[in-house]
Amino acid sequence: MRAFIAALCLSLALTHSAFADTSSTQHSPTPTFQQSADVLRQTYESQLYTLPAFKEGHYGLRMYRQTLDKKYASAIWSDMARVTSKLNRFSAEVHTPEQIHEYAQKRLKSYIGDTDERSLRRYQVTQKMPEYLYLGVGLLGSMARANEYGLKHREDRKLREIIRRYDFETYVTDEEMIKAWAAQLANQVFWLRQLGERDLVDTFITHFQQAYPDKQDAQLTKQQFGNKIYGMTHIIFADSQYYQTLVNEQEHQWIYDYFRANIDTILTRAKEDVIAEVGLSFLLAGLDNDPVVQQTRKAIQASIDQTQGMIPSVRGDFDLTHGEHRNVLAIMLLDWQGVHQAPTVTGDPAIFKSIPYGLIIK
Template sequence: MRRAPPLRWSGPCLLFLLLLLAGCASLATEGAEERHARAGLAIQAVYEEALPTLPADKQRHYAQRLYRLTGDARYLPLNRAYGERLLGWLERDITGLATPGYAERRSEEMVAAYPRGSRKDRARQRMLGEWGEIPFARRLLFRLAQAEYHGLLPSLEGHEGVLAYLAGVDWEAFLTDPGVLGIYAAQVANQVHFLHQLGVVDLRQEVVAAFRQRYPPGSVAMLDRGEFHNWLYGLTHFVIAASRYYQQEVSAEEFAWVLAEFEREEERILAMATEDILAEVALSFLLAGREGHPLVARIRDMLVEAVDPATGIIPSAEGGTDLARGEHRNVLAIIVLRWPGRLYPGPALSADGL
């Protein structure tokens, strides 16, 4: 039997075939993008309907992030309502700091009221109880950073005094302590960036060095699930806090070490991380301008697959579908799945308009 002669492609035929294959790949990519965006919009629709019924802090968290994702003015009223509450809290603390012992008393109250529902919560409560005024100082720091995000700090009478108070706190000892980093890494990453943002002190290099010393190369494989999650959350929040919480992109060069850790531990991350952490890992790449990284696509697929058809949201690891408790997880998924390629800072709020 004679063999058929081998196929020989002429130049035009070969070019057509290559274009056809490229077109198929483009269609496949476009289909995935549409599927991801549709899933994000579907989760968003559930939360938009439920938004008026959510607790005020969940409304703030959601509206702040959706504004930064879309720039949509319909999220401004909830942000303004938060701005009013924020100024009230800060004015109370500014007045309180004029009274000797105020910071110590507030710290004791915060430690006493700290949640104790899990082993992690109890460990954090014990840790914070060992650090004097830090519990109050970290709350004050967060609120001042929020006021700065919204352009409210210059109009806050007496804010210079509370910034001076924060400058007197021994942040370096707290933020570089191995015991603190071992159970509080994400909060440490936030706080070191808030301190820099407000011009209080720049400890970013010292804290990154302490974090990498706490989790040296080769040690990650030995971490249990809880420690692994703490390590991952710490890494993601170095990036997220540097972005001013989704207001701007970050330098891929500055955070190359973070992205390299994610690449190195990719399979374990996909196998062990909760949807909250998976979304933050993807956001770290997105904020660094690395949307095309394969890990982003894999995480997006996993987030879509995690949606519960009955409720339209991503449930907790235990299967819980409470909208308020799941808001953090689901708003992160919305951002990852609907990533627009640009971000909207603020929103800027005027103290006169609150």
């Protein structure tokens, strides 16, 4: 009998232990936002230098502006080399109206065959002003990046003359251009201001608001709703010079009021990279404790595939290169470390010990 009781007690103890283990597994603590960011960071940083130069630089520059960690110096140099190569080519080979037209036509052809709404809109409207693919998408961004580093191209005067040859106001006031290129135009009007060329920021914002009146949100396709939100976040991003300085909420009150009022719709209708950008817009205004930040962080954390260690595309793809944009934004949102005005040739001389041929200190 004593042996039977002992066996029974052992059986009950094992059953209780198994239940406790199962209960512990079922109720394992949710990872912190920082831990979730670390999952994404491990995936990308273990393979960072297998990415194309543009993606490598995109990731490395953002992580450096967050952490000031010199381990990202090589990625920043790759970005600087990419910028230099583009400006060298433009100044030497693509600068006459005829050369620019030929370059733009080749870029335009890349949209032929794409049937998604965004590509169709871009192809249809940019056919009317193809030089935009050279001027806005190519030249301005490269000049602005060099400028942020404290550098300029040795043919800076020549490149500025090309910018002045075209009336950028034509692009920023065209409703169909805004519906095709909202975020890019937001970047570009701030770059023009940064370079001391033209100030079309207020002009663009006025026409953006006219193109996307809030009362018509319900009529927008999912793509166009995303384009609207994407354009709004990039007004904030561009004003911060891409995570380098804080912005003033009051100067963009209409954007913050809209995000707060429509956050539930944004979480339902927008892609993960746009959701992350909404949260980052609040962090860039020092609004770390705003409920929108917590809501976007929870949504982004929930979208991480733990097996793959990254956020997949809306189609479920886990392509490392195509996913870099959404995943680096997620890292920044989940583990925000403030703004830093860096890197610059004066503030971070070690990164700029070797400047690619074509760039000089401005």
